[in-house]
Amino acid sequence: MSGPxxxxxxxxxxxxxxxxxxxxxxxxxxxxFAEQLRDxxxxxxxxxxxxxxxxxxxxxxxxxxxxxxxxxxxxxVFAAISVxxxxxxxxxxxxLGMLGFGLAVAVVAGGLAVAAWRNTRAVSVARPATExxxxxxxxxxxxxxxxxxxVNVVGEVSDGLWLPMVLTLLAGVxxxxxxxxxxxVHLIENRxxxxxx
Amino acid sequence: MxxxxxxxxxASLHIVLALLDGEAHGYALIGRVAxxxxxxxxxxxxxxxxxxxxxxxxxxIEETTTRVPRDDSERRRYYELTGTGRAVxxxxxxxxxxxxxxxxxxxxxxxTA
Numbered sequence: 001m002s003g004p005x006x007x008x009x010x011x012x013x014x015x016x017x018x019x020x021x022x023x024x025x026x027x028x029x030x031x032x033f034a035e036q037l038r039d040x041x042x043x044x045x046x047x048x049x050x051x052x053x054x055x056x057x058x059x060x061x062x063x064x065x066x067x068x069x070x071x072x073x074x075x076x077v078f079a080a081i082s083v084x085x086x087x088x089x090x091x092x093x094x095x096l097g098m099l100g101f102g103l104a105v106a107v108v109a110g111g112l113a114v115a116a117w118r119n120t121r122a123v124s125v126a127r128p129a130t131e132x133x134x135x136x137x138x139x140x141x142x143x144x145x146x147x148x149x150x151v152n153v154v155g156e157v158s159d160g161l162w163l164p165m166v167l168t169l170l171a172g173v174x175x176x177x178x179x180x181x182x183x184x185v186h187l188i189e190n191r192x193x194x195x196x197x
Numbered sequence: 198m199x200x201x202x203x204x205x206x207x208a209s210l211h212i213v214l215a216l217l218d219g220e221a222h223g224y225a226l227i228g229r230v231a232x233x234x235x236x237x238x239x240x241x242x243x244x245x246x247x248x249x250x251x252x253x254x255x256x257x258i259e260e261t262t263t264r265v266p267r268d269d270s271e272r273r274r275y276y277e278l279t280g281t282g283r284a285v286x287x288x289x290x291x292x293x294x295x296x297x298x299x300x301x302x303x304x305x306x307x308x309t310a
């Protein structure tokens with residue numbers, strides 16, 4: 001079998017590798033195979049090449065599956081449970097027990113949703129704080145809304161709860177304001193710039 | 198990056214040891230590995246690039262293809278050890294020296310290494 005033809009067949013066999021691996025290294029692998037054909041007996045190169053393909057193709061597919069980011073469905077399901085808990089707390093707000101249960105479900109499921117969502121990201125990239133503006137704003141709004149709902153449900157706040165309630169409300173206002181400021185800074189930093197010339 | 202505690206797998210070990218000599222492209226690496234192992238290890242391209250891919254991901258080697266202009270008509274990718282990779286390779290050499298020394302001490306006839 002001629003060298004170019006053998007190299008062509010080998011290149012065809014490389015199609016059995018996962019696409020990403022093939023796109024990254026396929027050309028280099030074909031080049032190496034051609035160089036081996038040039039320097040060594042054809043039979044030996046083929047024998048080694050076939051064994052190598054038989055072992056490494058399944059291995060690369062297995063690695064590709066293991067590297068695949070987890071399905072975001074889990075995060076979406078927990079987010080839905082969290083929202084349902086919040087809705088339940090608001091609708092059944094006349095009962096303190098129902099409100100507490102709803103908020104507890106919202107907080108726990110929300111935490112699990114965030115954890116699951118973070119797990120779906122393959123690589124954690126350091127980002128400027130201004131890119132997190134919406135998260136800060138969301139937390140601020142949730143804290144504010146929760147505090148207002150609780151105050152409305154409880155009616156008259158006892159002396160012991162007054163200070164924590166005011167501090168929570170204050171924290172909600174500050175966090176919301178911080179989120180708004182970060183969003184403005186983010187908009188300024190990311191505004192379209194005119195390229196000179 | 199933390200040092201690897203476990204010994205490197207065979208293919209990774211041979212490649213990092215081969216790269217102690219300096220940067221190399223894939224075909225040269227196969228040759229160096231064969232030379233280092235006295236012809237016992239002849240890597241196929243699939244094994245080579247699968248291992249290189251993992252070593253790059255682990256931060257032990259890096260691609261240097263575009264770092265310097267090359268007098269190379271064909272498109273070849275060059276690799277070299279990172280600082281961590283060099284430290285790991287040296288650790289492996291020390292580990293293997295210790296292994297050989299201890300085994301030699303237990304062989305009939307006493308320590309010869």
